[in-house]
Amino acid sequence: MDKSIFKNNKINEELFFYESESGLKVYLMPKSGYMKKYAVFATQYGSNDNKFIPIGEKEAIEVPEGIAHFLEHKLFEEPDENIFDKFSEFGASVNAYTNFNQTAYLFSCTDNFYENLELLIKFVQNPYFTDENVEKEKGIIAQEIKMYEDNPGWKVFFNCLTGMYHNHPVKTDIAGTVESIRKIDKEILYTCYNTFYHPKNMVLFLVGDISFEEVVKVVDSSEKKDIKLDVEEITRIYPEEPKEIKEKYIEEKLVTSIPIFIIGFKDDELGLEGKELVKREIVTNILLEMLFGKSSKFYQELYSEGLIDASFGGQYVGHKNYGHSIVAGQSYKPEVVLERINTYLEEIRNEGLNEEDFERIKNKDIGSNIMGFNSVEFIANNFINYFFLDFLFLDYLDVYDSISFEDALNRFNKHYRKDNYTLSVIKPV
Amino acid sequence: MAISNERLNIGNGINLNLIKTDKFKSNLVSLYMEMPLNRDMVTQNALIPLVLKRGTNKYNTTLEVERKLEELYGGQLSLNINKKGERHVLRFTIESPKGFYVDDEEYFYEVISFLKEIVYNPYVDDGGFKKEYVDQEKENLKRMIEGKINDKRSYAMTRCIEEMCKNEKYSIYEYGYVKDLDFIDNKNLYEHYKSILENSPIEIFYIGNYDNKMIDHIKNTFKIDRENITKIPREKITDAVQTKNMVYEDMQINQGKLVIGYRTGIPYEDNLYKALLVSSEILGGGPNSKLFRTVREKESLAYYINSKIYKYKSIMIIDAGIDFDKFEKTLEITRNQIDELKEGIFTDDDIEIAKKAIVTSLKSVTDSNYLISEFFLSQVLSNDNRSVDEMIEDILNVNREDIIEVANKINVDTIYFLKNENL
Numbered sequence: 001m002d003k004s005i006f007k008n009n010k011i012n013e014e015l016f017f018y019e020s021e022s023g024l025k026v027y028l029m030p031k032s033g034y035m036k037k038y039a040v041f042a043t044q045y046g047s048n049d050n051k052f053i054p055i056g057e058k059e060a061i062e063v064p065e066g067i068a069h070f071l072e073h074k075l076f077e078e079p080d081e082n083i084f085d086k087f088s089e090f091g092a093s094v095n096a097y098t099n100f101n102q103t104a105y106l107f108s109c110t111d112n113f114y115e116n117l118e119l120l121i122k123f124v125q126n127p128y129f130t131d132e133n134v135e136k137e138k139g140i141i142a143q144e145i146k147m148y149e150d151n152p153g154w155k156v157f158f159n160c161l162t163g164m165y166h167n168h169p170v171k172t173d174i175a176g177t178v179e180s181i182r183k184i185d186k187e188i189l190y191t192c193y194n195t196f197y198h199p200k201n202m203v204l205f206l207v208g209d210i211s212f213e214e215v216v217k218v219v220d221s222s223e224k225k226d227i228k229l230d231v232e233e234i235t236r237i238y239p240e241e242p243k244e245i246k247e248k249y250i251e252e253k254l255v256t257s258i259p260i261f262i263i264g265f266k267d268d269e270l271g272l273e274g275k276e277l278v279k280r281e282i283v284t285n286i287l288l289e290m291l292f293g294k295s296s297k298f299y300q301e302l303y304s305e306g307l308i309d310a311s312f313g314g315q316y317v318g319h320k321n322y323g324h325s326i327v328a329g330q331s332y333k334p335e336v337v338l339e340r341i342n343t344y345l346e347e348i349r350n351e352g353l354n355e356e357d358f359e360r361i362k363n364k365d366i367g368s369n370i371m372g373f374n375s376v377e378f379i380a381n382n383f384i385n386y387f388f389l390d391f392l393f394l395d396y397l398d399v400y401d402s403i404s405f406e407d408a409l410n411r412f413n414k415h416y417r418k419d420n421y422t423l424s425v426i427k428p429v
Numbered sequence: 430m431a432i433s434n435e436r437l438n439i440g441n442g443i444n445l446n447l448i449k450t451d452k453f454k455s456n457l458v459s460l461y462m463e464m465p466l467n468r469d470m471v472t473q474n475a476l477i478p479l480v481l482k483r484g485t486n487k488y489n490t491t492l493e494v495e496r497k498l499e500e501l502y503g504g505q506l507s508l509n510i511n512k513k514g515e516r517h518v519l520r521f522t523i524e525s526p527k528g529f530y531v532d533d534e535e536y537f538y539e540v541i542s543f544l545k546e547i548v549y550n551p552y553v554d555d556g557g558f559k560k561e562y563v564d565q566e567k568e569n570l571k572r573m574i575e576g577k578i579n580d581k582r583s584y585a586m587t588r589c590i591e592e593m594c595k596n597e598k599y600s601i602y603e604y605g606y607v608k609d610l611d612f613i614d615n616k617n618l619y620e621h622y623k624s625i626l627e628n629s630p631i632e633i634f635y636i637g638n639y640d641n642k643m644i645d646h647i648k649n650t651f652k653i654d655r656e657n658i659t660k661i662p663r664e665k666i667t668d669a670v671q672t673k674n675m676v677y678e679d680m681q682i683n684q685g686k687l688v689i690g691y692r693t694g695i696p697y698e699d700n701l702y703k704a705l706l707v708s709s710e711i712l713g714g715g716p717n718s719k720l721f722r723t724v725r726e727k728e729s730l731a732y733y734i735n736s737k738i739y740k741y742k743s744i745m746i747i748d749a750g751i752d753f754d755k756f757e758k759t760l761e762i763t764r765n766q767i768d769e770l771k772e773g774i775f776t777d778d779d780i781e782i783a784k785k786a787i788v789t790s791l792k793s794v795t796d797s798n799y800l801i802s803e804f805f806l807s808q809v810l811s812n813d814n815r816s817v818d819e820m821i822e823d824i825l826n827v828n829r830e831d832i833i834e835v836a837n838k839i840n841v842d843t844i845y846f847l848k849n850e851n852l
Contacts (some may be wrong), residue, residue: 083714091785110792139729146684257575295495367503
């Protein structure tokens with residue numbers, strides 16, 4: 001059995017690690033004095049994994065959009081008990097989420113942690129799909145999809161993705177559509193489950209005032225025993241994605257008081273993993289803050305002119321096979337904002353960036369991340385996200401040591417170009 | 430973990446609440462000013478935090494304010510205004526990493542002084558706030574008020590409360606009204622802020638590490654001499670249904686939003702109030718609740734359905750997102766579930782589960798410095814001296830009879846439905 005402890009003195013935190021017999025990796029970050037105990041059991045399987053070779057087969061299949069999310073809903077179903085009731089009886093609140101790259105099941109509680117942990121492991125490892133319970137879920141998920149259809153912030157984001165990407169599945173809505181989920185049945189759910197919910201494709205992360213010894217005992221006694229151990233790596237198939245964006249401009253009308261916009265810059269420096277990927281993400285986010293943050297002259301100028309408001313800002317998201325910066329806000333004149341951004345970027349191409357800004361933002365970022373470690377939810381969600389990028393979140397702040405102003409300059413020139421952005425706008429009806 | 434609050438009076442109507450804890454990697458200070466929620470003041474109040482954030486006497490521009498915060502190791506400053514019952518509460522919060530993590534043990538004194546700049550030394554120009562800032566923020570506030578429709582769920586809830594409480598102050602929108610903006614200028618707004626500073630009860634919370642020197646620094650920084658402190662009256666509450674109406678509104682949306690407002694008439698001071706919390710939890714608290722199990726799990730009508738008690742007004746709101754043609758059906762199921770609650774048709778397990786959910790959320794308060802300050806503020810506003818542990822004890826003591834008794838006091842007042850006439 002593989003056990004170890006990682007330490008980070010900078011943030012004064014530790015991380016316990018253990019790999020179970022089935023190959024499940026378990027991590028615990030102790031937080032003494034915290035009442036809340038938090039556990040996340042996650043699989044590296046999200047809405048992007050829509051084409052793959054099912055376990056034990058040779059041919060790739062393509063599954064209906066929204067299936068990872070549908071599966072997330074259905075795992076809560078058990079043959080003879082209501083899983084929500086069981087958690088509730090132990091005073092825990094249980095939840096789950098699906099995003100582009102992962103599905104996570106989580107609970108938080110203050111008491112009965114180990115009982116809840118056992119429940120979590122057991123329900124995630126015990127699928128129970130019937131024709132009837134699959135049909136029933138379609139109505140509920142249809143309502144979830146409709147709720148998002150009325151959300152201008154969500155729509156403007158997905159429209160931007162469909163503008164940037166030709167083929168990559170990141171452009172499709174995580175929950176799918178009311179039409180696509182109709183095609184889902186229990187057989188296809190089992191196929192997805194069997195492929196992606198193998199312990200080797202999963203991680204269990206725990207944070208709170210928790211005993212590691214107890215955790216090991218619970219995992220050993222609760223995890224499924226009849227699991228085939230010598231499984232092959234999952235083959236996921238992603239379509240060829242051109243470097244160019246698909247469309248420069250996308251517009252839709254919805255009920256909103258003011259037009260909202262997102263400018264998405266498509267990344268074409270792909271293929272990074274682990275620390276290098278994280279480093280690129282941090283550099284790009286520092287850049288976005290230098291360029292468009294509240295302490296930039298550009299922000300203040302546009303704000304004073306009434307072109308943007310406090311909702312304006314940027315963020316970069318990077319994965320192994322896709323990445324993009326988004327700059328978002330609301331404005332009566334989104335086209336003018338874009339024009340100003342273009343002029344501004346051109347100025348910077350000619351005049352360069354300011355190193356003082358870089359240092360200030362970098363320090364601010366470090367401070368914000370230190371404060372993030374106050375929150376068990378922040379720690380857990382980040383841990384899971386970075387784990388699947390082959391990086392331990394414990395060491396996140398150390399990456400800052402390796403980042404220089406030159407990195408920011410290089411990145412600026414490669415990423416913020418004239419030919420790789422899409423403007424998505426939602427206008428009032 | 431027990432958290433205790435040491436409350437010191439540091440000036441007329443100014444209290445400093447100290448909560449010592451090693452748990453967090455940051456120190457947090459929140460300063461709250463309480464004002465009455467009045468129709469004629471609401472828009473001016475709402476404009477204040479927006480204008481104050483623009484600049485101070487020392488840091489004239491937002492650029493300087495933001496850069497100073499970055500120098501304070503990413504200090505996070507937030508200012509906002511909220512409706513808490515029929516109070517309008519202005520909040521100033523600053524949080525930054527503890528000295529240990531940034532290798533700078535003394536800088537938090539500077540953070541305190543910076544907060545003081547924001548609160549007490551706004552940028553004043555020619556006897557008023559800077560005109561340019563006020564004009565710009567009037568426009569931003571206008572957008573915020575108009576932006577009420579952007580989040581359909583919260584819009585529907587706000588609208589239901591507006592209709593239900595239309596003869597009460599509680600119906601006032603916390604960000605104010607566009608038509609008031611024409612009458613606000615940099616001078617009268619500054620005068621208004623001076624009167625807030627002069628008369629509002631102020632509660633300051635410090636959560637983190639401190640010693641006597643730090644306490645003295647905070648005391649000296651925030652104490653001011655004042656004479657008349659506003660007494661804010663307790664909200665009137667009623668169990669009598671006020672409007673008994675059905676309100677429909679049309680919007681071009683894909684999902685209908687049903688919101689039902691109920692009167693309970695049980696004030697938070699009443700011994701039965703804790704049973705009201707439990708009964709709302711049984712009805713529509715979590716995934717185990719009666720409404721979730723029927724409306725969502727059994728009938729597949731909704732993705733979300735919830736029930737919540739509004740403490741200061743003793744009203745209960747149930748809300749759900751449903752298809753337009755499922756209005757009658759959802760309403761009927763909701764009615765039946767409340768009737769069942771009144772008749773005692775719920776299990777002992779339901780009671781235990783509801784209690785545990787409330788207890789867990791009370792305990793979790795101590796894991797967030799911000800929630801700790803909000804919790805103690807709420808205790809101050811409701812003159813409640815109970816600790817978290819005592820509140821937990823009270824919840825655990827609720828019994829079946831209490832729940833049935835309060836359920837029978839729940840009366841529907843207003844049914845609001847946001848729909849799409851074309852679908």
